[in-house]
Amino acid sequence: MRSCLRSGVSLLAALLLGAGGASALNVRVLVASAPQLTVRVPTAPAAATGAPGSVGAALPAAALPTQAWTVGVVGAGAAAQLTLNGQPTGSATLYLPPGAGRTVEIAGRAYRGGVHLRAEKGAVQGVNVVDIEEYLRGVVPAEMPASWPAAALQAQAVIARTYVAARVNPAAPYDTCATQSCQVYAGTQAEKPATDAAIAATRAQVVAFGSKAASTYFSSDSGGFTASSAEVWGSEVPYLTARPDPFSAGGPRARWRLEVPLSQVQAVAAQYGVQVGPLSSVTVTRLSASGRPAEILLVGASGASRLGGAKAGGFIRSLGASGTRVTLAGLNPLVIEGSGAGHGVGLSQYGALGLARAGYDHLHVLGFYYPGTVLGTLSAPAAQLPATRGLALAAPVLASGPALPVPDPLAAPLARAGTRAE
Structure with a gap:
């Protein structure tokens, strides 16, 4: 098995083998990253051939249908390499190309297409390589x-x-x-x-x-x-x-109300660099064209501070609001009434x-x-x-x-x- 891993295949040859024709467009999706990943291929893949000296070695395709592989990493930096079931592979990347009808299980979840495994900062990244239309499913x-x-x-x-x-x-x-x-x-x-x-x-x-x-x-x-x-x-x-x-x-968050304790408002304000001492008021002083706060005035015992632009919306979301089209009232609690969810x-x-x-x-x-x-x-x-x-x-x-x-x-x-x- 080690000779199979060390010889590998040409990355380009593997890519073209699994691409399914020029009309296919593959995308690469990072689906898992951990010190170790388990990879399983439940369907028998087509054999991959190519020249040695590739960027990434080939996974031993013939063995994969009957066995789950634990992929780890040893070494660091340029010396890092992946391991299969504890055995060094001699390569920092392993690749099983996508093929017609192929699925691959990465960290316990099944995906269509193939998998590209790579060592990155002491972890194993599992990247699903899949046709864009299959990805959308x-x-x-x-x-x-x-x-x-x-x-x-x-x-x-x-x-x-x-x-x-x-x-x-x-x-x-x-x-x-x-x-x-x-x-x-x-x-x-x-x-x-x-x-x-x-x-x-x-x-x-x-x-x-x-x-x-x-x-x-x-x-x-x-x-x-x-x-x-x-x-x-x-x-x-x-x-x-x-x-x-x-x-x-007609959405479930078309209208909503949130009450935020003053202690939480004070903590979030500090995260946004507001240093005005104990807060005495938080008000919206300017609205954007969409009716969202474009400027928020925070007044405290030692002065006042304004949050404008994207920071105003970020402040509202950090308080736990589902959206930023809101009105503010009170202080302890700060009452946020809003409509919608998301940016x-x-x-x-x-x-x-x-x-x-x-x-x-x-x-x-x-x-x-x-x-x-x-x-x-x-x-x-x-x-x-x-x-x-x-x-x-x-x-x-x-x-x-x-x-x-x-x-x-x-x-x-x-x-x-x-x-x-x-």
Whole structure:
């Protein structure tokens, strides 16, 4: 077995073997990182061949279907190498390419595609290498209830595809992660027929702006008014603007109330650098275009301090608020009353639900939340080449299509009988 591990295969040969043709675009998702990971392949993979001297050695494919492998790491820095069941492999990376119908279990969770294992700062990183359409099957139902109308699910599929396509980075060890820090990816256990159908119906569709993948940020509920990227993050994006959103009206966090003890307010204020002594008042002194606090005045025994811009919203979220479209009252407790959940930039998921219930298709949903964008088509380049370190993909290609239509929220709704979210 050690000779198999040491000889390895060419990383490029392995990538092309498992890529499934030039039309496929693989993405690399960091799904686990720990001092040790267990990897299992329940289906027999195709044999991989190639030349020795590769960047990453090949996993012993013939043995994997009958055995779980514990992958660890020994050494540090340039001398680090992975181990299989305690035996050194002589390589800092191991790679099993994706193949048709292949699944791989990484740290107890099953994923479609293959796996790239790498030693990184004393830990083993498990990176799922998977076709972008197969990847979405584990994303869309993890981000939106599969019971929702098809138009909402299709809109979610398009923005999820756009989000990850924009993050394919040949210079990085992986493209995205599997948590809320990126977008949630739960593998095969999350897959549902309704979301599979939404992904298939929108295959290769992305939101484009200026011949590039758009920044398709989304949140749970805009609270009736979307936020601009400028007010939330300080960077202006032409299609991420503040605008009324009458379709976000039926979510569970459409209206909420939170009472925060003064001691907690004082602690959070200190985290934001406010040093004014014991607080005597916390008030909103300026609102953004979307009705969110753009400036908060904190007055204490030894002076006053103002939090503006993104810090104002961050302060509100740090107090435990689900969203930032709020009003403040009192002090002990500080009463926060708000509407919506999340940052409010881009698509509102409950707004997409409202649009779908009104009879609008997914293109109108996308047009409403990303005005000025166009429908693009994603395709893989003719060759997906490795970079100098590890596994990498060439950047995806976008072909721009028509501008996305924008529905008129004042127009009479289109009836869609029998469609509701559960």
